[in-house]
Amino acid sequence: MSDKQLQLWEVFTQKKTGMSFEHAGSVRAADKEMALLNARDVYSRRGEATCIWVVPSECISSSSPEDIASFFEPSDDKIYRHPNFYKTPDGIKQV
Amino acid sequence: MNKDLFEYTLRLGDTSLILSQRLGEWCGHGPMLEEDIALTNIALDLLGQAKAFLAYAGEIEGKGRNEDVLAFHRDANHFRNLLLTEQPNVDFGFTIIRQLFVSTWQHYLYSELTHATDKNMSALAVKSLKEVNYHLRFASDWTLRLGDGTEESHQRVQAAVNELWNYTGDLFEIDQVDEALLKLGIAADMKKVEASWNKHIRQVLNDATLSVPEINNFMRTGSRKGVHTEYLGFILAEMQFLPRAYPDAKW
Numbered sequence: 001m002s003d004k005q006l007q008l009w010e011v012f013t014q015k016k017t018g019m020s021f022e023h024a025g026s027v028r029a030a031d032k033e034m035a036l037l038n039a040r041d042v043y044s045r046r047g048e049a050t051c052i053w054v055v056p057s058e059c060i061s062s063s064s065p066e067d068i069a070s071f072f073e074p075s076d077d078k079i080y081r082h083p084n085f086y087k088t089p090d091g092i093k094q095v
Numbered sequence: 096m097n098k099d100l101f102e103y104t105l106r107l108g109d110t111s112l113i114l115s116q117r118l119g120e121w122c123g124h125g126p127m128l129e130e131d132i133a134l135t136n137i138a139l140d141l142l143g144q145a146k147a148f149l150a151y152a153g154e155i156e157g158k159g160r161n162e163d164v165l166a167f168h169r170d171a172n173h174f175r176n177l178l179l180t181e182q183p184n185v186d187f188g189f190t191i192i193r194q195l196f197v198s199t200w201q202h203y204l205y206s207e208l209t210h211a212t213d214k215n216m217s218a219l220a221v222k223s224l225k226e227v228n229y230h231l232r233f234a235s236d237w238t239l240r241l242g243d244g245t246e247e248s249h250q251r252v253q254a255a256v257n258e259l260w261n262y263t264g265d266l267f268e269i270d271q272v273d274e275a276l277l278k279l280g281i282a283a284d285m286k287k288v289e290a291s292w293n294k295h296i297r298q299v300l301n302d303a304t305l306s307v308p309e310i311n312n313f314m315r316t317g318s319r320k321g322v323h324t325e326y327l328g329f330i331l332a333e334m335q336f337l338p339r340a341y342p343d344a345k346w
Contacts, residue, residue: 006127027129028127028128028129029129030240031240033236034236034237034240037133037232037233037236038129038130038133041129041132041133041136042128042129042132045132045136
C-alpha cells in the first residue's frame with residue numbers, strides 16, 4: 001500500500017433508474033474521472049448499480065454526535081408528527 | 096471443419112486467456128485497493144472472453160476438446176496469444192501500457208468483427224466490445240495521469256512504451272488464415288485496425304507527454320505460428336499445473 005494516500009471520495013449508487021442514490025462507501029482517487037472508475041470497480045462489480053455519483057468527502061458537512069439532543073430528540077415524543085394514521089394504498093412500493 | 100476459423104478463434108481466445116492470467120498476478124498486490132480490484136476485474140472480463148472463444152474454437156474443431164482442454168492441455172508452441180500478453184507485469188505503469196496496447200487492438204478488432212458474416216463470431220465480438228471499451232478507458236486515463244504525472248511516473252511509463260513497442264508489430268501480422276477469412280467476410284481487416292490503433296495510441300501518448308519510439312525499430316513477431324518469448328512456458332507451468340497433476344480435481 002502506498003504511504004501517500006490519494007483524495008477520499010464518497011460513493012453513492014443507484015440500483016434502478018428513478019430510485020434514490022444510496023451511500024455505498026468510499027474510494028481514493030486523484031481526480032473525479034478516476035474516482036468514478038474506481039467506484040465502478042469497487043462497488044458495482046456484480047451489477048449493483050445503474051448510476052454512480054462520487055463526491056469529495058471533504059465537501060460533505062455532517063452533524064456531530066453532540067447535536068443529537070437538539071437535532072433529533074424533540075421529535076421523539078410528538079406522536080402527531082408521524083403519519084401513523086394514514087393508510088398506504090395497496091401496490092405502493094419503495095415508501 | 097474450417098481450419099482457418101478454428102485457428103483464428105484460437106488466437107482471440109488465447110490472447111484474452113494469457114493476458115487474464117498475467118493480470119491475475121496482481122490480485123492482492125495492487126498499488127492500492129482500488130487498482131487491485133480494477134486489474135482483477137479486467138482479468139475476469141478477459142477470462143470470460145477466453146472461455147467463450149475457446150469453447151467456440153473447440154466446437155469448430157469438432158474433436159471433443161472443450162475450453163478447459165484447450166486451456167490446460169496444450170503446450171506453448173500450440174498457443175496463439177499475442178506476444179504482448181505474455182510480457183511480465185514489471186510495475187503498475189508497465190501493466191497499464193501493455194493494457195493500453197492490447198485493449199486498443201481489441202477495441203478496433205472487435206469493432207470490425209461485429210460485422211462478421213459468421214454469426215457466432217459477431218455475437219462474441221459485440222459482447223466482448225462492451226467490456227473492452229471500459230478497459231480501454233481505464234488504460235487510457237491512467238496513461239495520461241502517469242505520463243503527465245510525476246517525473247518518476249513519466250520515466251517509468253516511457254520505459255514501458257519503449258520496451259513494449261517491439262512487440263506491437265506482432266499485433267498486425269497477417270497470414271493465410273487472415274486472408275482466407277477476410278475473403279469470407281469473417282476476419283477483421285488488419286490494415287484498418289492498424290491504422291486506427293496507430294492513431295489512437297499516438298494521440299494518447301502525445302497527450303500524456305510521452306514520446307513514440309522510432310518506427311524502424313526491430314519488431315519481435317511470431318505469435319501466429321506459436322513462436323513465443325521465454326515467458327509463456329512459465330505462465331503455463333503455473334496455470335496448467337493443477338488440472339494436469341490432478342486430472343479429476345473438481346471444485
